[in-house]
Amino acid sequence: MKRTALSLLKQIKNNLILGQRLYLIALQDSFIFRLNFLFLRLRNIFFLLSITFLWLSLYQDGSDLFGYSKEKMLTYIIFVALLKGIVLGTKTNDLAPTIKNGELTFRYLIRPWNIAWVWFCQDWAAKSIDLFFLLPEVFFIAFIVGFSIWLPHSLLTWLIFIILVFLAVIFNFLFRFIISLSGFWWEEVWAPNWLFGIVLLEIFSGVFFPLDILPSLWQKVIYWTPFPYLLFFPVKFLLGQVSSPYSVILILLIWIFLAAIVMQNLWRRGLKTYSAFGG
Amino acid sequence: MKKDWVTVKNLSKYYRVIRKEPGLKGTLKSFWKPRYEVIKALRNISFSLKAGELVGFIGPNGAGKTTTLKILSGLLYPDQGEVRVLGKIPQQRHFSFLSQISFVMGQKKQLWWNLPPWETYQLNKIVYQIPEKVFKQRLEKLIHLLEVEDLIHLPTKRLSLGQRMKCELIAALLHQPKVLFLDEPTIGLDVVMQKKIRDFIKEYNREKKATIVLTSHYMRDLEELAQRIIIIHQGQIVFDGPWEKIRNYYSQQKLVKIRLRRQLEKADCPQFIVPLLQYPEMKLFINRSQLNSLLSWLSSRPEVEDLAIKDLPIEEIIRRFYNQLRN
Numbered sequence: 001m002k003r004t005a006l007s008l009l010k011q012i013k014n015n016l017i018l019g020q021r022l023y024l025i026a027l028q029d030s031f032i033f034r035l036n037f038l039f040l041r042l043r044n045i046f047f048l049l050s051i052t053f054l055w056l057s058l059y060q061d062g063s064d065l066f067g068y069s070k071e072k073m074l075t076y077i078i079f080v081a082l083l084k085g086i087v088l089g090t091k092t093n094d095l096a097p098t099i100k101n102g103e104l105t106f107r108y109l110i111r112p113w114n115i116a117w118v119w120f121c122q123d124w125a126a127k128s129i130d131l132f133f134l135l136p137e138v139f140f141i142a143f144i145v146g147f148s149i150w151l152p153h154s155l156l157t158w159l160i161f162i163i164l165v166f167l168a169v170i171f172n173f174l175f176r177f178i179i180s181l182s183g184f185w186w187e188e189v190w191a192p193n194w195l196f197g198i199v200l201l202e203i204f205s206g207v208f209f210p211l212d213i214l215p216s217l218w219q220k221v222i223y224w225t226p227f228p229y230l231l232f233f234p235v236k237f238l239l240g241q242v243s244s245p246y247s248v249i250l251i252l253l254i255w256i257f258l259a260a261i262v263m264q265n266l267w268r269r270g271l272k273t274y275s276a277f278g279g
Numbered sequence: 280m281k282k283d284w285v286t287v288k289n290l291s292k293y294y295r296v297i298r299k300e301p302g303l304k305g306t307l308k309s310f311w312k313p314r315y316e317v318i319k320a321l322r323n324i325s326f327s328l329k330a331g332e333l334v335g336f337i338g339p340n341g342a343g344k345t346t347t348l349k350i351l352s353g354l355l356y357p358d359q360g361e362v363r364v365l366g367k368i369p370q371q372r373h374f375s376f377l378s379q380i381s382f383v384m385g386q387k388k389q390l391w392w393n394l395p396p397w398e399t400y401q402l403n404k405i406v407y408q409i410p411e412k413v414f415k416q417r418l419e420k421l422i423h424l425l426e427v428e429d430l431i432h433l434p435t436k437r438l439s440l441g442q443r444m445k446c447e448l449i450a451a452l453l454h455q456p457k458v459l460f461l462d463e464p465t466i467g468l469d470v471v472m473q474k475k476i477r478d479f480i481k482e483y484n485r486e487k488k489a490t491i492v493l494t495s496h497y498m499r500d501l502e503e504l505a506q507r508i509i510i511i512h513q514g515q516i517v518f519d520g521p522w523e524k525i526r527n528y529y530s531q532q533k534l535v536k537i538r539l540r541r542q543l544e545k546a547d548c549p550q551f552i553v554p555l556l557q558y559p560e561m562k563l564f565i566n567r568s569q570l571n572s573l574l575s576w577l578s579s580r581p582e583v584e585d586l587a588i589k590d591l592p593i594e595e596i597i598r599r600f601y602n603q604l605r606n
């Protein structure tokens with residue numbers, strides 16, 4: 001009993017050390033493509049500025065819109081912008097090409113490690129880089145709107161918020177990993193990546209606007225997908241507009257559970273297909 | 280008796296490839312109703328390797344060498360047959376199996392392209408749970424043996440092919456695998472570098488008693504390295520035995536290439552040459568016992584412009600083994 005507990009602890013420790021090393025490797029590996037970065041950052045600043053000025057102009061007469069005060073709306077924009085980096089940032093986009101060019105076998109399948117864990121750790125490198133650029137960008141936006149931001153004071157709120165974000169991070173990883181596994185079957189992986197990874201994920205998770213400004217039927221449909229629980233609900237909770245955060249946690253846990261099963265299954269089938277077509 | 284570390288029984292492997300008809304219509308059709316073509320990469324091969332054995336796998340391009348190694352290391356599933364490596368089924372990919380093998384491929388890379396090899400070594404140290412002290416000793420020794428002291432801190436992409444191969448070898452050997460698969464490790468390297476890597480592999484085999492499978496499509500590559508040779512052709516093993524047997528085989532016969540000024544008259548020739556007559560160049564496979572008489576006759580013929588005596592080319596040997604197998 002004590003032996004197994006000890007070896008389990010040792011295993012966890014080893015995986016954490018491994019995670020740290022992978023994180024550093026992915027970080028260095030990603031910093032190579034500098035020009036591409038610049039372009040992405042410019043696009044993001046442009047997006048943030050236009051959305052901020054759009055809402056500022058809508059709030060010109062001073063009254064609340066869709067149940068949001070001007071302050072809360074600006075807080076929403078800023079927090080979603082930050083969370084987008086933390087939650088949606090991922091390196092799994094590289095997985096499909098890795099499958100295609102055979103690197104999967106020689107770099108990943110040949111080593112005695114958990115491949116999902118490896119990619120999860122690499123995700124954090126992408127998140128860090130995103131955040132590194134996002135922080136000054138968001139600060140800049142906050143500066144423009146005169147720091148009129150609404151922040152909760154309760155420690156418990158922040159604690160729950162962190163849990164929500166962490167679960168969202170896990171779900172995002174599983175979901176993006178599943179999409180990238182299509183590389184086992186399809187030549188052109190950018191199509192599902194674009195459709196699911198950007199369009200559905202970003203719109204339905206509330207990157208562009210709070211989802212509750214939509215007609216209620218739309219809202220109902222969207223709430224049946226996992227996406228609004230990634231950004232929209234956590235930020236809304238921070239704004240004090242979600243009365244039962246525990247149901248959000250529960251829903252996220254269910255989605256994580258389902259995604260994990262699908263991922264396992266697809267992975268196993270993928271390897272078989274891969275083998276038939278020669279890796 | 281030493282134990283078998285690798286056993287392969289009646290192994291077959293087929294690849295499926297999608298056959299596409301040309302044009303947009305063909306593309307659409309193959310999307311909805313893909314037509315598969317089956318390539319038989321391995322057909323019913325069997326062999327086993329003992330602990331510490333160094334075996335050369337030889338065969339022309341497309342013979343099935345890489346496929347065999349990929350199955351032995353668990354990267355591909357067999358379609359038929361049974362494979363055991365170190366008593367385990369490779370495809371189950373148990374950590375205890377994976378941490379005792381290594382697979383190095385001439386053209387593929389496990390090193391991170393943008394980063395120095397050193398980063399990969401650090402990663403392997405953690406993955407294979409090598410204690411720091413042991414790791415340092417092994418790394419130092421390997422670096423010294425392969426003479427890459429100055430290279431392991433340079434980004435991999437800035438290394439030459441040969442330098443990269445050496446660094447790949449280090450990455451593959453840090454955890455001291457019991458079974459090592461090397462797929463054309465000397466491909467594209469110059470002769471000096473090839474020799475260095477061969478010597479190194481031999482030394483590793485001798486010192487660590489590791490079982491090593493080495494492939495090449497070039498017979499001479501393995502002549503000084505492996506005692507045992509397995510020749511594979513069109514997915515079948517056509518020869519499995521010691522080097523001497525092959526050497527005997529091809530020292531018994533010689534290839535005589537003859538260049539002629541003008542055509543030889545049939546009437547002037549010894550009987551056995553008649554059916555082989557060609558102009559302006561002739562190729563004769565001759566038993567050594569006949570060689571002397573043939574040469575003395577040829578030297579008296581004014582039609583002969585030039586002649587050369589050669590060993591049988593490897594393709595010819597493989598072809599003969601293959602024909603033997605089928606009869």
Ligand SMILES: Nc1ncnc2c1ncn2[C@@H]1O[C@H](COP(=O)(O)OP(=O)(O)O)[C@@H](O)[C@H]1O
Nearest residue numbers: 277278279294318320340341342343344345346
């Ligand atoms: N991914 C693949 N898809 C389809 N056919 C393949 C694939 N890989 C290899 N083959 C075929 O299988 C046979 C054996 O290939 P391989 O094992 O790579 O041979 P070798 O390594 O001896 O050159 C060849 O006919 C080759 O064309």
Ligand SMILES: [Mg+2]
Nearest residue numbers: 344345346462
């Ligand atoms: Mg090959």
